[in-house]
Amino acid sequence: MTFAEQVTGLTTPHSRYTPLLRGLLTQIGLALSGRAGVRLAAAAGLTVGRDTLLKLVKALPDPDMGPVEVLGVDDFAFRKGYHYGTVLIDMATRRPLHLFDGREGGDLAAWLRQHPEARVICRDRSGGYGEGARLGAPQAAQVADRFHLWQNLGQAVEKTVSTHRARLAEPATAPPAGPTPQVVQPPAELKIVTRLRTRYAAVHKLRAEGLSKAAIGRKLGLCQATVGKLADARTVDDVIAKSQHRAHIVDPYTGYLHRRWHEGVRNAAQLFREIQELGYPGGELAVQRYLRRYRTGRGHAPHPGPKPPPVREVTSWITTHPDHLSEDDAAKLRGLRDRDAELDRLTSHVRAFAAMMTGRHGDRLKERITSVEQDPLPPLASFARNLRRDLDAVRNGLSLPYSSGAVEGNINRLKMLKRQMFGRAGLDLLRTRVLLAR
Known part of the structure; x- marks a missing residue:
């Protein structure tokens, strides 16, 4: 009607x-x-x-937004690896302010120019957000998030521990029964290391001559990802640390293979079938390649000893506060530090950084970076060099009481909300729901 x-x-x-x-x-x-x-x-x-x-x-309608003095900014994934967005958070009220597609620094700078009252910007160490904050709000202090700092440190620790995987196992308490074959030491340098050194030198020589990465790849016959990895590495040791001691699919079963080898079983097909029953998910060819070194005389299969702890478990021992470690884990870590001087120094560096972070001693940052750079631990030294690139924001993050906890909480909400999105209206819906769903 x-x-x-x-x-x-x-x-x-x-x-x-x-x-x-x-x-x-x-x-x-x-x-x-x-x-x-x-x-x-x-x-x-x-x-x-x-x-x-x-x-x-x-x-x-969007809710009214008052002046924002402390701003939090971070990215989130619509589709991880493909499509990202940026969310801005009022750190005083912990409420979302704005959301836009992409994670370019220019969008952040444009928003900040409309809000000149911002005096503190909490962010991760993304170069785009750092540049956007500098251009859009030069008067604001940038604060690097402590969570991401600790996360990056943990990744460097895991890479370092991975290169020491062969030394993680406790030494055998008694010599094995029977005659012990003399262990032939492997060559001083693996073929993959020699190849990486040669390629690294060739890539950087061509870069110095002014060639682009694409031209270098065509000239050397390398893919673009390999050229980028070698060109972006500050030293060849950074590349070697990532390439050596990679986990292999046969690694969990090497102890069994060594024992059976010393029992006289040298048939790769039979050993493959035996470890298959133990849960081995790979193929026979990988077993053949692993045993080939013992057939050609490059070495002898070591007698199976104590199983080494996983790399991530050792990493957790090193990055956990000593008072929070169980007695058993603390004893294992002490044993590792006594057996390996590099892991001992690594643990000392991590605990010194943790004390600086929890005590808010940002004034010690330069001294700590210099100390780590002088220690021959490539992954940790790379982490320290990256801190220099964003020194002021990192120092503020280790000195000021601000953190990005509220930002991470809203990112978790976004992860739940994006599962309900569909169609082209997804971004608009997500933006509105972020602003209104309190």
Whole structure:
């Protein structure tokens, strides 16, 4: 029916819903988005489509935003590895302020120019956000997030421990029975290391001559990813540390293979079938290649000794506060430090950095970076050099009380919200829900 006058609280022009029903559907859309909202509305006896729910949500006005003095910024993945967005958080209220597609520094700079009241910007150590903050708010202090600093340190520790995998096992308490074959030491340098050194020198020589990465790849017959990895590495040791001592699919079963080898079983096919019954997921060729070194005289299969702890477990011992380690783990870590001087120095560096971080002693940062750079631990030295590139923000992160905890919390909310998105309306819906779903 058509009314000459609207009934207050019941009708509105050109509307198919009463204000009360429209408000109810809007709340359902805010809480559950499209498909899930349709299912809840149907259970309540309301017939509505998912596109209608999305339109109701997008029609809501953005809340008013007051002055923002402390801003948090971070990226999130719509689709990991392909499509990213950026979220801005008011660190005082822990509420989302804005969300835009992409993670370019220019978008952040444009937003900051419209909000000159910002005096602190909490971010990760992304170069794009750092440049955007510098251009858009030169008056603001940039603060590198301590969580990401510790996460990057943990990655450097894991790489270092991985290069010492052969030394992680405890020495055997007693010599094995029977004659012990003399162990032939492997060559001083593996073929892969020699090849990496040669390629690294060739790539950097051509870079010095002004060739692009694509031209270098064509000239040397290397793929673009390999050329980029070699060209971006500061030293060849950084590349070698990532390439040596890689985990192999046969590694968990080498102890069994060594024992059977010393028992006289040299048939690779038989050994392959035996470890297959133990859960080996690989193929026979990998077993043949592993045993080939013992057939050609390059070495003798060592007698199986104590199983070394996993690299990640050792990393957790080193990066955990000593007071929080169990007695057993603390004893194992002490044994490792006594057997390996490099792991001992690594643990000392990590604990010194942790004390600097928890005590907010940013004034010690330069001294700590210099100390690590002088120690021949390539992954850790690379971590320290990267800190120099963003020195002021890292120092602020280790001195000021600000952190990106509120940003990470909202990123977790985004991960849950994006599972409910669909269609081209995804970004608009996500933006509105981030702003309104408190």
